Amino acid sequence: TQNCSVPSGHACEDVKDCDKVEMTSVADGNASDNIPTLAFPSFSTADFQFNLEKASDIIVEKVEEYISKIGKARLVLVDLSHGSKILSLVRTKAAKKYVDSNKFFTVVGDITRLHSGEGLNCNVIANAANWRLKPGGGGVNAAIFSAAGPALESATMERAGSLKPGKAVVVPLPPTSPLFTREGITHVIHVLGPNMNPQRPNFLNNDYVQGCKVLREAYSSLFEGFASIVR
Numbered sequence: 578t579q580n581c582s583v584p585s586g587h588a589c590e591d592v593k594d595c596d597k598v599e600m601t602s603v604a605d606g607n608a609s610d611n612i613p614t615l616a617f618p619s620f621s622t623a624d625f626q627f628n629l630e631k632a633s634d635i636i637v638e639k640v641e642e643y644i645s646k647i648g649k650a651r652l653v654l655v656d657l658s659h660g661s662k663i664l665s666l667v668r669t670k671a672a673k674k675y676v677d678s679n680k681f682f683t684v685v686g687d688i689t690r691l692h693s694g695e696g697l698n699c700n701v702i703a704n705a706a707n708w709r710l711k712p713g714g715g716g717v718n719a720a721i722f723s724a725a726g727p728a729l730e731s732a733t734m735e736r737a738g739s740l741k742p743g744k745a746v747v748v749p750l751p752p753t754s755p756l757f758t759r760e761g762i763t764h765v766i767h768v769l770g771p772n773m774n775p776q777r778p779n780f781l782n783n784d785y786v787q788g789c790k791v792l793r794e795a796y797s798s799l800f801e802g803f804a805s806i807v808r
């Protein structure tokens with residue numbers, strides 16, 4: 578009941594109408610299906626302070642590029658609140674470009690509770706990581722490491738010790754993790770986005786030429802990683 582998207586061909590300007598539309602389609606279509614689904618947050622737009630207009634353009638551009646490459650799999654952009662500016666911008670831009678709403682939609686909820694809380698089955702989730710690939714910090718990184726338990730940290734360290742901006746690492750989730758048993762998540766893909774926050778490492782000092790390049794690379798790395806799991 579906390580979901581929202583726009584069906585293809587439906588130019589929806591009204592968020593409340595969109596809420597109703599998506600409520601129906603999630604309740605009807607998603608609860609019992611097993612379509613491979615990637616849930617991802619908007620990288621860099623909270624703690625890393627990246628411009629929301631630019632980020633939303635890049636999300637829609639990259640979704641359009643990859644949606645045809647992943648067969649029947651789905652991509653779902655997630656954020657915590659109904660007031661999310663990034664979800665609203667992306668919904669509007671995706672609708673204008675007639676992006677297929679069966680294959681890409683937005684959901685309001687906690688990315689660590691999409692099955693138990695929202696009735697949405699997602700087998701893969703993405704994390705907006707830090708370069709050390711360590712738990713804590715804040716935002717979605719803290720939430721995912723905390724919900725996954727220590728199994729995620731050790732599985733991550735087996736794959737990579739650190740991450741460069743724009744890169745992603747696919748981590749199979751050990752079946753002992755509560756995210757596996759409770760939510761049905763089999764993989765976490767850590768992604769490091771560009772950073773526009775002077776208090777954080779790899780600060781780009783408002784260089785949006787480089788920032789946009791790195792954010793595009795981050796979404797490409799994520800979607801390539803998801804495609805490699807789905808294949």
Ligand code: AR6
Nearest residue numbers: 618621622623624625687688705707714715716717718720
């Ligand atoms: N479920 C869904 N979306 C969430 C959740 C959640 N549980 N928590 C946050 N979001 P952020 P960044 C949304 O700050 O900007 C960390 O400390 C949030 O509203 O998590 O890439 C890391 O360690 C926003 O839309 O990531 C890094 O150092 C989006 O997730 C740094 O922050 C991303 O917000 C990364 O900063």
